[in-house]
Amino acid sequence: MRLMETVARHEYGAPAKQLARETGLALPTAYHLLRTLVHEGYLRREKGLFFLGDAAERLSSSSAQQKRRSTVADMLAHWRDRIGAPMYYALYRDGEIEVMCVSDSRQTPAVEEWADFRETGHAHAVGQCLLSQLDEEARRDHLARHPVQAVTPYTVHDNHTLLRRLARVPRMGPVVERQEYALGTVCAAVPITVGTTAATMAISLPVHEADRLLPAAQRLQTEIGRHLGTLALSISM
DSSP states (O other), rough: HHHHHHHTTTTOOOOOHHHHHTTTHHHHHHHHHHHHHHHSSSSSETTEEEEEEEHHHHHHHHHHHHHOOOOOHHHHHHHHHHHSEEEEEOOOOOOOOEEEEEESSSSOOOOOOOTTTTTTTTSSSSHHHHEEEEEEEOOOOOOHOOOOOSSSTTSSSSHHHHHHHHHTOOOOOEHHHHHHHTTTTEEEEEEEEEETTTEEEEEEEEEEGGGGGGHHHHHHHHHHHHTHHHHHHTTTT
């Protein structure tokens, strides 16, 4: 690790003797470790100089991704406690709905995923919010692969009705559904659009607390506005 850290500090590469000196390793030990790291792809050697290899770059990328995930999880936990509702963070990526993070607690349990979120995007606020951010062609493509189906008695009945509903969603306005995915539960989702990526933050509440839903969604949207820069960085995770 010391060798890799030392190599990373040399943008234009460094020879083995210099790396051994800077790390305090005996030259034979440094040579042996450098050869091993090159063989494993963590370093590469060009004209006697050592540089970070592809494996090290992937390791760095994974670390940055984990840090972004941790930041989003911390934000969701903070908002969960302030708003008093479970939080959901989802993306529309590669033609599919992906719930990236859920933050709940014993006092504010999340909705149980009893029907696959990816296949039932028409029935929950998360999916409807993500689909509302797509163009007409992308919406129809999604519904061709995941057609509308009854999830509860309150679920939208057909593709045409859903498309009309999505077309009426105000730009950057919250999307609300009441017992369409899970009986006894109401949900609201707030859109987050960065570049061409559709994302959303959502909350759910028991149906007997439905009067809290819109105020809570509006509060969430205000919080998102204050931290949009941080969220924009996490969109690529």
